[in-house]
Amino acid sequence: MMDEDETSYRWETEYERSWENIQEDDSGTLKAIVADEGEKMRRRPPGGKKRIRLGMMRHLFLIVDLSNAMDQKDLRPSRLSCTLKVAENFILEFFDQNPISQLGVIVTRSSKAEKVTDLGGNPYHHVNKLKEVASCRGEPSLQNAMEMALQSLKHVPSHVCREIIIVMASLTTCDPGDILDTCESLVAHRIQCNIVGLAAEVHLCKRICERTKGQYGVILDERHFKELLMQHVTPPPALESAEASLIRMGFPHHHSTAPASYSMCQLDSSDAALGTVGYFCPQCKAKYLDLPVECKLCRLMLVSAPHLARSYHHFFPLPVFNEQHPTETWLCLACQSHVSSTAYECSECHQLFCPQCETFIHETLHMCPGCCSSLPSQTNDTVKS
Incomplete structure (x- = not known):
């Protein structure tokens, strides 16, 4: 019994003696134990010389479970607060490592799914919108959330890597139909589904990830939660069946025009405002506030030269x-x-x-x-x- 008490989970302890993790070196200065850095080094795959064909252009939907299960206190101060913090770090790191990719956010609660943000390239927009809707109620609907992501991702071109990442806190899901049919639709459209569980392993979630060739993991603590989510920052290997094709891209300049106008990315938003400064598509002259983005009029991918340069290290790690x-x-x-x-x-x-x-x-x-x-x-x- 004494051994079991000493090896209890972190959330079962009343407080932590974090000051005991500080030690003094030979020169008399204080330093933190570098065990975390050593673990990162051991987890990093060896080599770096092997050329792996990666899915550089990624369209990803982050689905967050905002059911009543998120109010549990096994993560400090709560599952919801910890999830928002980890999701924010993931979104910022995702766009830092994948500058020519796009991300969208979907939440599920009250047996429904709600699209918080559509696919876009502005990380702060996704983070702010997710914080605005961060309230828990009801049960999640995994099928409705997956169907909503499927409707947007199935129209993406075949050369783009299509992914779904689900943060699941509940052990149950309230679905209107057979969720395995939705899983087969994901397989048919070559959409990879990854799930991070906050409670315990669920057979259904594991089966969905296996069918879509995704990854499924259940967290142990806050640090493990961050590790499981951050492993999806690196672009995944491209499918062998994916065809190589040339992609037309536009490199718009940032300048101002005399008549104020709305940007194409704000047409469906309630906070749209007139402005004179933005990025103008070189093909159809449509105006946008952020890059990268796909032009809604001519379907041209708009990026900047630094975005392509920052993606270079994935090819030559x-x-x-x-x-x-x-x-x-x-x-x-x-x-x-x-x-x-x-x-x-x-x-x-x-x-x-x-x-x-x-x-x-x-x-x-x-x-x-x-x-x-x-x-x-x-x-x-x-x-x-």
């Missing part, structure tokens, strides 16, 4: 650094701090990085500072020769 265990204090190239812990060495430039910088380089920067700093000198030597 940074190789995993080699773990080293120096016997003496060493200098981290990135943060220029003297470190006595585990070092990570780049296989190309052989520079050493601390665990925190190594995690930042692989998950945010996507390029090695040591390799980049050596490029100008190599270019100058080539020019001189």
